[in-house]
Amino acid sequence: MCGMPQQPPVRSTPTRPSRPDASMSLLTNVMDHSLDDGYAEAAARKKAAGEGGLPKTLRAKLGLAAGLVLAALVVTVGAAQARVAAPVVAKEREELIDRIDRETEAAEKLEGSVDKLRGDVSARQREALKQSGGGDQAELVGILSGAVEVHGPGVKLVVNDAKEATTGGDGDPRETSGFSDTGRVRDRDMQRVVNGLWESGAEAISINGQRLTALSAIRAAGDAILVDNKPLVPPYTVLAVGNGQRLSTRFQNSADGLYLHALQESYGIRTGISTEDDLRLPAAPSVIVRTAQPRTEKGTS
DSSP, X not given: OOOOOOOOOOOOOOOOOOOTTGGGHHHHHHHHTOSOHHHHHHHHHHHHHHHHSOOHHHHHHHHXXXXXXXXXXXXXXXXXXXXXXXXXXXXXHHHHHHHHHHHHHHHHHHHHHHHHHHHHHHHHHHHHHHHHTOHXXXXXXXXXXXXXXXXXXXXXXXXXXXXXXXXXXXXXXXXOOSSOGGGSOOHHHHHHHHHHHHHTTOSEEEETTEEOOTTOOEEEETTEEEETTEEEOSSEEEEEESOHHHHHHHXXXXXXXHHHHHHHHHHOOEEEEEEEEEEEEOOOSOOOOOOOOOOOOOOOO
C-alpha cells in the first residue's frame, strides 16, 4: 500500500528578543540627530570663525571702549566750542543791556518832553479861554472841559471787586481764575457810576487820578478797564467835585446809585462813599480844543 509522501518536518526559527526601546525609535532618532546638516555646517563655520578671530567678549569690550572714546571726544569738542563762544555771548549780552539802558533813558527824556509840552499847551489853552470868554465864564469853561486843575468839596466813591476775586494770582484780581465774572467791576459799571455822578450835579470827575472830560471814554481791554486808553486797576477811586452832601444823597438815590447798591448786595462788589471838604483833581493830560461854527443854509428857489 502506497502511502502519501511525507512532508519534511518544518524547523521553527527561534525568535530574537525585541529591544526594550524599539517603540521609542523615533524619539531616539530625534535626540541623536537633533541638528540637520545645515545647522551642523553653520555651527562648524561659527566655531571656525571664533577660533580664527577675536573672542566675542574681547570684541564687545573693544566696541564699548571705542564708543566711550567717541562720546568723550564729542563732549570735549562741545566744551571747547562753548568756552570759545562764551566771551562772544557775554559781550553781546553786555551790548544788548547797554542798548536797552540807552533806549530807556531816551524814552524817559521823550516822556519828560511830552509832559512839558502838554503843560505848555494847557497853559496856552487856559490863556486863550481867558482872552476869549473872560471872567468867570472862561473859568467855568476851563473847569467843565478839564483843561484846568480844580479843587473843592465833593464826594469820594471807592468801587472794588468782590473779596473772593482777590484770592490767588498773588493778590492780583486780574490774574485770578475760577471766579465768576459777576464779582468783578466792569467798564459798564464804571460808566453808570460816572454818568450818575454827572447827573447828580458833579462839576469835575476823576478816576484813579485820571481826569474825565466831555471826550473821555471808559472801555474794557480783557479784564482791565481803560479810561482814555490808559489801564486802571482796582480799587477804583472816583473823585467828584460838587456840593458834597447833596451830591452824595442824589447819587445814592438815583437809578445808577441803586444799580451800584444792587451789585454790592447780589455779587459782593465792595463800595464806599464819603463826603470830602477839599478834593483836588488834576487837569486832563491833553484837551483838544474845537470851535463850533454856525451853519447857514441857503433856501432853495
